[in-house]
Amino acid sequence: MRLLVMGCGGIGGVATALLAETGHDVTAFTTNAAIADACDARGLQLRGDGAPRAIRARVVREMPPGERFDFVLLCTQPPQVEDAARAALPALADDGAMVCLQNGLCESRVAAIAGERRTVGAVVAWGAAMPEPGLYERTASGGFALGALGDAAVPEELAGALEVIGPVELTHNLAGKRWSKLAINAAISSLGTIGGDRLGALLQHRFVRRLALEIMTECVLVARASRVRLEKVAGTIDLEWMALTEDERRAAGSPGLVAKHAMLLAVGFRYRRMRSSMLAAIERGRTPAVDFLNGEVCDRGRARSIATPANDAARAFVWEIARGARASGTASLRDLAGVVLPRG
Numbered sequence: 001m002r003l004l005v006m007g008c009g010g011i012g013g014v015a016t017a018l019l020a021e022t023g024h025d026v027t028a029f030t031t032n033a034a035i036a037d038a039c040d041a042r043g044l045q046l047r048g049d050g051a052p053r054a055i056r057a058r059v060v061r062e063m064p065p066g067e068r069f070d071f072v073l074l075c076t077q078p079p080q081v082e083d084a085a086r087a088a089l090p091a092l093a094d095d096g097a098m099v100c101l102q103n104g105l106c107e108s109r110v111a112a113i114a115g116e117r118r119t120v121g122a123v124v125a126w127g128a129a130m131p132e133p134g135l136y137e138r139t140a141s142g143g144f145a146l147g148a149l150g151d152a153a154v155p156e157e158l159a160g161a162l163e164v165i166g167p168v169e170l171t172h173n174l175a176g177k178r179w180s181k182l183a184i185n186a187a188i189s190s191l192g193t194i195g196g197d198r199l200g201a202l203l204q205h206r207f208v209r210r211l212a213l214e215i216m217t218e219c220v221l222v223a224r225a226s227r228v229r230l231e232k233v234a235g236t237i238d239l240e241w242m243a244l245t246e247d248e249r250r251a252a253g254s255p256g257l258v259a260k261h262a263m264l265l266a267v268g269f270r271y272r273r274m275r276s277s278m279l280a281a282i283e284r285g286r287t288p289a290v291d292f293l294n295g296e297v298c299d300r301g302r303a304r305s306i307a308t309p310a311n312d313a314a315r316a317f318v319w320e321i322a323r324g325a326r327a328s329g330t331a332s333l334r335d336l337a338g339v340v341l342p343r344g
Helices: 010-022 032-043 078-091 107-114 156-162 176-197 206-223 246-250 255-270 278-281 292-304 309-322 331-340
Strands: 002-006 025-029 044-047 054-055 059-061 067-076 094-102 120-126 127-132 135-140 143-147 168-172
Touching: 002 010, 002 078, 002 135, 010 025, 010 044, 010 054, 010 127, 010 135, 010 278, 010 309, 032 044, 032 059, 059 176, 067 078, 067 156, 078 094, 078 107, 094 107, 127 278, 143 156, 143 176, 156 168, 176 206, 176 292, 176 309, 176 331, 206 255, 206 292, 206 309, 206 331, 246 255, 278 309, 292 309, 309 331
Parallel strands: 002 025, 002 067, 025 059, 044 135, 067 094, 094 120, 143 168
Antiparallel strands: 044 054, 120 143, 127 135
């Protein structure tokens, strides 16, 4: 079995390192010369997953001509996923599959390129970062939820390979897993970008937790209207329960609201080292994935006449930061709260 990893950021780098370390035939592709040079010179430097170590793996700057791969792991940011899928398509075996590790709802985009039966969704329940080219930090433990499209099945050999990275759960409700993860990412990734800090520090602030609850609640409302049955991702959060009721929105001290704040504090502690990949993309001059996260909620909500003011505002703030019109930091989060949260 041969694997091709498209993208050597945090997720792609950790995946490549662990697959190579356990003897899998894996090749990683990156268009970033600094990353490729660092990996060639020192190997993939891995931290936060056991003892710090360097792992040698094949990292290429151009698609290997004439080579074929059983599975293509798409590890780019969502704005680059379609270009990555098109670039890798000639190298995909006829009976192989492309695997979407992106946040958001990218499977339909990839299926339009590779075909529905050659597209698999991998909902990632762990975190990773690349503090500098070739240095990879696993910021949170966890595994994957794998689901195929239509009536196709997830290949057993793919599930077995990914087990070296984390536990693999097979799901027949990929949409439910995806939307639950979308709700979480729309909150923590956008707020992490606007706040410019790691998740643990941000969720210490009550008003930030309330912003997260507002964003997630809108996601749940749009998912329900889309007839999606939400499911928990890797035991993290029951999004149906987390959605705010009208009573909880009005009463700051209601027992239900207090319990939901406590849940977010626990999530913040578990994923305290996690840093927004959107913020990292902006820092590297890349397009942020906000249109694939909050933007999906806004656009699908508008199509179903559901208001999404929290996601609308978060999307706008992230784009202001990307364009240099606003700085990340607590002040920007307070500005967002002034727009989104009820007065009094």
